[in-house]
Amino acid sequence: MRRLGQFVEIIVGAAFLWSGIAKLLDPSAFLSAILTYEVFSYKVSVIASLGVPYLELCVGACLVFRVIIGGARLLAVVLLVLFIILLSQAAMRGLDVDCGCFGSSKKSSEAGFFWPIARDVIMLVGIGLGIVAGVNANGNREK
Amino acid sequence: MKSVREACVIIVVTGLCGVIAFFAHPKAPAFHVNELEVELEEVLRFEEAFWIDARSDEDFEKGHLEGALSLNEERWEEQIVDFLDAWNPDAPTVVYCSSQACLRSYEVAERLKAELGVENIFVLKGGWEKLAEVEIVEGANQ
Numbered sequence: 001m002r003r004l005g006q007f008v009e010i011i012v013g014a015a016f017l018w019s020g021i022a023k024l025l026d027p028s029a030f031l032s033a034i035l036t037y038e039v040f041s042y043k044v045s046v047i048a049s050l051g052v053p054y055l056e057l058c059v060g061a062c063l064v065f066r067v068i069i070g071g072a073r074l075l076a077v078v079l080l081v082l083f084i085i086l087l088s089q090a091a092m093r094g095l096d097v098d099c100g101c102f103g104s105s106k107k108s109s110e111a112g113f114f115w116p117i118a119r120d121v122i123m124l125v126g127i128g129l130g131i132v133a134g135v136n137a138n139g140n141r142e143k
Numbered sequence: 144m145k146s147v148r149e150a151c152v153i154i155v156v157t158g159l160c161g162v163i164a165f166f167a168h169p170k171a172p173a174f175h176v177n178e179l180e181v182e183l184e185e186v187l188r189f190e191e192a193f194w195i196d197a198r199s200d201e202d203f204e205k206g207h208l209e210g211a212l213s214l215n216e217e218r219w220e221e222q223i224v225d226f227l228d229a230w231n232p233d234a235p236t237v238v239y240c241s242s243q244a245c246l247r248s249y250e251v252a253e254r255l256k257a258e259l260g261v262e263n264i265f266v267l268k269g270g271w272e273k274l275a276e277v278e279i280v281e282g283a284n285q
Contacts, residue, residue: 024164024168025170026170027164027171027172028170028171028172028246028250031172031246032246032247035243036242036244038244046172046174047161049172050164050168050172051158051161054156054160054161054164055153055154055157058153058156058160059153068149068152068153070145070146071146071147071148071150071151071152071153072149072150073146074149074150075150075154078150
């Protein structure tokens with residue numbers, strides 16, 4: 001169980017790394033994607049366009065290389081919940097958004113909101129599995 | 144509690160990287176873009192305007208403002224020749240892209256300013272969506 005949890009977390013970490021690198025290659029494209037959500041002001045979006053990719057890189061690297069894992073799990077959960085909320089509100093408002101999940105992509109009215117939300121939920125479950133496996137492993141060690 | 148402390152460490156590292164990227168990343172977005180922005184109502188008061196469409200070629204072909212010239216980052220080298228042939232330095236140059244969220248018009252305007260010294264240049268606030276809203280063009284095709 002512990003090994004499965006670690007494996008799934010490494011996969012999730014790799015996805016975060018990929019996502020962070022894709023966004024860092026073109027922060028302006030990612031900024032455009034954030035603005036399509038019509039939630040944040042321009043200045044907040046500029047900060048997010050440079051901050052979120054590095055946050056994803058750090059979280060991804062920590063999950064893959066198994067360092068400061070508790071903080072990385074916490075931030076991964078916060079990020080994924082935030083992404084799910086942003087995508088859901090855009091879907092409910094019928095916005096024509098660019099997901100921006102892995103850099104700039106197609107507008108979600110064309111590509112659909114289902115897959116980006118489902119992907120985030122799957123990653124959230126992966127982190128949950130890692131947490132449960134970690135807790136179980138610690139419990140067994142204490143016994 | 145340990146996890147929160149660790150998360151704070153990651154956030155601090157991220158913040159530092161973000162600040163460095165803001166100053167060093169070649170594609171870092173500008174923090175202030177409003178100085179180039181102009182409302183459509185203001186543009187309509189200009190005696191004449193030289194329109195630039197910064198959207199993709201595909202969008203331009205679907206529909207564009209009459210008289211607008213296509214100029215985008217993807218085909219800059221080819222299209223800049225047409226721009227120089229057609230450009231009227233006496234008229235204000237107004238660049239538009241698909242919507243308020245689109246940044247292509249800012250990139251094109253900044254590049255024209257920096258590379259060709261075009262001073263009298265503006266970015267249309269709201270872009271193509273605004274033009275469609277007031278029915279200057281037919282339908283937003285984004």
